[in-house]
Amino acid sequence: MFETLADIQPAVVKMLKNSHLKGRLSHAYIFEGDPGTGTYEAALYLAARLLCLDEAARPCGVCNNCRRIMNNTHPNVHVIRPGKRQIVKEDIRLLQEDFNKTALENGAKIYIIDEAHTMNAYASNALLKFLEEPHPNLYGVLLTRDAGALLETLQSRSQILRFTTMSRNQIEKNLLEAGYPAEQARLAAAMTHTIAHAEALLNEPNLLGQLDVLDQLHAALIKGKSLVTTFHRIHDTAIEGSSDYERLLDLMIRYQKDLIYGKMRHYGQCVFVEDSETQAQIITMKTEAMLLEELDMMLELRAKLKHYINERLAFDNLLLALERRMDLEETSGRHPL
Numbered sequence: 282m283f284e285t286l287a288d289i290q291p292a293v294v295k296m297l298k299n300s301h302l303k304g305r306l307s308h309a310y311i312f313e314g315d316p317g318t319g320t321y322e323a324a325l326y327l328a329a330r331l332l333c334l335d336e337a338a339r340p341c342g343v344c345n346n347c348r349r350i351m352n353n354t355h356p357n358v359h360v361i362r363p364g365k366r367q368i369v370k371e372d373i374r375l376l377q378e379d380f381n382k383t384a385l386e387n388g389a390k391i392y393i394i395d396e397a398h399t400m401n402a403y404a405s406n407a408l409l410k411f412l413e414e415p416h417p418n419l420y421g422v423l424l425t426r427d428a429g430a431l432l433e434t435l436q437s438r439s440q441i442l443r444f445t446t447m448s449r450n451q452i453e454k455n456l457l458e459a460g461y462p463a464e465q466a467r468l469a470a471a472m473t474h475t476i477a478h479a480e481a482l483l484n485e486p487n488l489l490g491q492l493d494v495l496d497q498l499h500a501a502l503i504k505g506k507s508l509v510t511t512f513h514r515i516h517d518t519a520i521e522g523s524s525d526y527e528r529l530l531d532l533m534i535r536y537q538k539d540l541i542y543g544k545m546r547h548y549g550q551c552v553f554v555e556d557s558e559t560q561a562q563i564i565t566m567k568t569e570a571m572l573l574e575e576l577d578m579m580l581e582l583r584a585k586l587k588h589y590i591n592e593r594l595a596f597d598n599l600l601l602a603l604e605r606r607m608d609l610e611e612t613s614g615r616h617p618l
């Protein structure tokens with residue numbers, strides 16, 4: 282677990298390690314980051330650094346303390362999560378009570394508040410009071426997607442660490458390790474910024490149907506058939522609601538970027554690499570300017586799609602525009618070949 286964290290958040294790991302070595306750890310941290318950026322793992326890393334029994338390799342990941350921290354069974358590490366929807370004052374009271382128990386072991390005590398932005402006002406105030414009392418060797422880590430959503434007094438008493446989103450390569454590597462096929466891992470990594478979002482995309486029930494729609498539209502384009510007719514014939518299998526239109530358009534946008542990279546011969550940036558033959562054929566039908574203009578239209582529709590009452594009509598218009606070919610544009614005879 283800690284190796285993966287060092288992989289995806291090297292700066293955070295280095296910073297916590299140095300602060301610990303120099304005796305400059307803060308007693309309250311806010312770890313701000315999207316799901317999948319490793320905020321929870323980093324909180325466990327901090328706990329393990331403080332409690333690991335192997336001084337030479339903190340955290341070793343294998344000693345009794347490290348293992349109990351990773352399994353969430355160490356009595357000195359208390360994790361609070363929102364019950365139904367909120368974290369309430371009672372959760373903070375239980376935390377204080379827990380840390381006053383004699384069952385605690387020697388060494389540091391750490392509490393982790395997951396989704397800290399779900400603390401209601403009473404819980405926030407109770408936590409603030411708790412933070413203001415001196416508790417030597419007690420460390421708190423608040424995890425949240427948005428530090429700005431926390432009480433300002435909590436923010437000012439904490440050190441905020443921002444967890445940047447993962448790189449495309451890191452997400453792809455994680456998805457491959459989780460057993461997703463290479464094409465899917467590559468696609469989801471290119472279209473999202475966190476593992477959680479990437480997995481959510483790959484678990485969308487209509488995703489495969491939408492990829493099939495994309496394939497069939499490209500086949501129709503190459504054969505000179507109507508995209509609108511093709512779309513109407515097949516779209517029922519892949520489009521059920523507005524979010525399906527949005528995802529299909531996201532896929533089209535990603536594919537269009539491939540076409541543009543292909544036209545510019547920047548093949549290393551392409552995502553649908555297994556589709557390179559189809560892409561090569563489409564590229565010969567369109568100029569770079571046409572491809573860029575089409576991408577603009579897609580992005581414009583994407584921004585407006587939420588407000589459309591009739592997405593299908595908007596899509597028809599887009600598909601009509603995509604049917605244009607280079608040879609139709611250049612009928613002036615300048616290029617007789």
Ligand SMILES: [Zn+2]
Nearest residue numbers: 333341344347
């Ligand atoms: Zn250890």
